[in-house]
Amino acid sequence: MHFTLSTIFAVTALLQVPLLTNAHLHMMNMQGAYLTSQNLHPVDPSGSNFPCTAEDFNRKNGEGPTIIPGKGSNIQLMGTAIHSGGSCQISITYDSPPNKNSDWRVIKSFEGGCPLKQVGNLPESLGIDHRLPPLEYTVPQGIPSGAATIAW
DSSP states (O other): OOOOHHHHHHHHHTSOGGGTSSSOOEEOOOTTOBOOSOOOSOOOTTOTTTTTTOSOTTOBSSOOOEEOTTOEEEEOEESSOOTTOEEEEEEEEOOSSOOTTOOOEEEEEEEEEESOOOSSOOOGGGOTTOBOOOEEEEOOTTSOOEEOEEEO
16 A cells, blocks of 8 residues: 555544543743643644744743854753654744744754653653753854744
């Protein structure tokens, strides 16, 4: 049997979503984070809650980070759905608030083992507040300084 990429996507779309939504990861509340109802579901296919799965971009806990080239920082993730540790990226946008048409710039890529190198997921009994090792990054030279939104 021959499967095309579109066939795989179509079959994936038919899967039961509740099986996938019990233990996703989230970024620990960072200064300037967009506040949500702890919705850990994936981004809606319509893009209505992209980025950050935020329901209301008017609700923030302070000002966001100021990007300074050469400065190091980290992102603290919480949860148990590590999906055997694939690849991920940390990105920024200068749009406030960000939206699905924002210009995102990748500032760090993690190839494999992100957020954690382990087969499968962590036990759900650890809960959504289980802290994972932080993802360290340094803002690259050449990135403009200023207020930004960081995304994982």
